Amino acid sequence: MMSQVAALEALPVEATGPRPFIRWDENPKVRLGSLGAEPPLDDLVAQLQQSVHGFAEKVMQPIGRNLDRLSAEEVIAPGSQLWAFREAYAELGITMEALATFPPNLMPDIFAILFEELGWGDAGLAISAGVDLLPHYMAAKFGNEFVFKTYPEELIGCWGITEPDHGSDSLDANGAIFHPQGTYGRPNCVAKISDGKVIISGQKSAWVSNGPIAELAILYCAAETKAGIDSSRGAVVIVPLKSLGVSKGKPLEKMGQRALPQGEIFFDNVELDIDHLIVAPEDYKKGVYAIHSEANALMGGVFTGCARAAYEHAFAYAHERKQGGVPIIRHQDVAKRLFHMARKVELSRAITRRVTTFNMLNDMPALQAAMFSKVTATQHALEVASDAVQMFGGNGVTREYPVEKIFRDARSSLIEDGCNEILSIKGGTLMVDPDLLKPTA
Known part of the structure; x- marks a missing residue:
């Protein structure tokens, strides 16, 4: 009778799925793919x-x-x-x-x-x-x-929400993170809605991504109705940026992501038909929640990739650069650092994929979960890029090598789409379960 070991050896590899332990190499090792520990894709x-x-x-x-x-x-x-x-x-x-x-x-x-x-x-x-x-x-x-x-999709788009006096608080329409004595204050941009028209006045800040080149904006701003101006009941308006009364400031000079044009947009009594209003004041909180859920998930994906780029540069350099007569990856501290860099890329990818799957397949996305993705991926991107700079040594801070640029790009991400500190507070408020709260005496 054939032994169990002999039977396993006689089977074709594809019939057994994962290779039986007996078929492993004497010194087992697996090389991960470009997307790390990723199961086969469709x-x-x-x-x-x-x-x-x-x-x-x-x-x-x-x-x-x-x-x-x-x-x-x-x-x-x-x-x-x-x-x-x-x-x-x-x-x-x-x-x-x-x-x-x-x-x-x-x-x-x-x-x-x-x-x-x-x-x-x-x-x-x-x-x-x-x-x-x-x-x-x-x-x-x-x-x-x-x-x-x-409006054709070929038009260059942008998202106008932050203002000179309002940054991450613009993403908190219900005021969940405000100080008890605090108020939103004066909005810098207002859409007046009346008689089948939307009339926009004011400005958006220099942080509007694509602002200097955009042709079509999705604008989030305070709304003025018969009840007055209320920033918590704002409006979401699609604005063609060639409209009469629209102008733009100079593109912003900044530390990182310099390939991304950002700049102010000004609105001087810009009049549009009501068809351009895609979210009315009564649904404004839904509008903020919806776009923020999508944008934070997008940031998770982008900065997983940014971290991966920094890691891959460091990984290659550690095999090329020699110190003490051996490639620096042979030094324990370098190998340890690369391990933690790879771990952070894997964690960022995993949470972004998990959150994206949950939010796209659920009846309603979980904004706090999207924030998990954004905060994790951007924080890891900065840490991985910083470790890459350190691994390159003096070369890492020169413009001759790519990790210096990646570090600057990653640093900006901790502020984009809501600074991570505010997102953490806002996300925490979204996690409160009213059913578990005991009534106060």
Whole structure:
């Protein structure tokens, strides 16, 4: 009778699934793939990942490095490589219409992998591509067909919410994080809604991503109705930025994500038909919750990719650079540091994929879960990029090597889409379970 060991050895490998222990190498070791400990992807998702990765490597990385060395004015000037990036990205065909053709069960993986690969290519350009989708994406979510019929998806999009006097508090329409004696104060931008019109006055801050080049904005602002101005009952309006009364400030000079144009937008009695109103004041809290859930998940994907880029540069350098007669990866502290860098990338990817799956397949997304993704991925991106700079030593702080730029890009992410400290407080308020609270005496 054939022994159990002999029977296992006689079976073809594909018939047994995972290799039986007896078939392991004498010194077992597994090399992880480009997406780490990732189970096999659906064929359609795998094709998209390979396509976007190639685009990120051949187009985004070199263009991002070149734009990083330009002034903010030069980045948006005619002939800038920013426009070559936008043209090449458009050829990928990543539009709302195209995304709608994918099976719903694949959308979480597609979303997470798409933005991880874009973030791996260049964080600033990835954010630029992401906010492009928001006007049409949110119009679709709120059932506004007028926007799709009137404005083509090829228009460059932006999201206008923060103001000169209001940053992360703009994302807290219900005032959950305010001091007991605090108030929102005077809004810098107001939409007056009356007689079938929306009239917008005021400005949005210099942090509007794509602001200097955008053609279509999804604008979040305070609303003025017959009851007066109320920032907690604001309005969400789609604004074509060629409208009479719209003007823009200079593009912002900043530390990181320099390939991402950001700048002020001004509104001087901009008058639009009521069809442009996609969220009325009574539903404003829904509007903030909805876009914030999507934006924070997007940030999780982008900065998972950013962290991965920093890790991969450090990993390669640790094999090339020699100190003490051996590649530095042979030094225990370097190997230990690389382990923790890889662990953080894996954690960021896992929580982003998990949250995206939950939020896309649930009846309603959990904003606090999206915040888990954003805060985790951005914090890890900064830590991994900082460790990469340290591993490169003096080379790491020079512009000759890529990790210096990635570190600057990652640092900005802790403030984008709500600073992490405020998100943590806001997320904590969303976790309160009223059913478990004991009534006070």
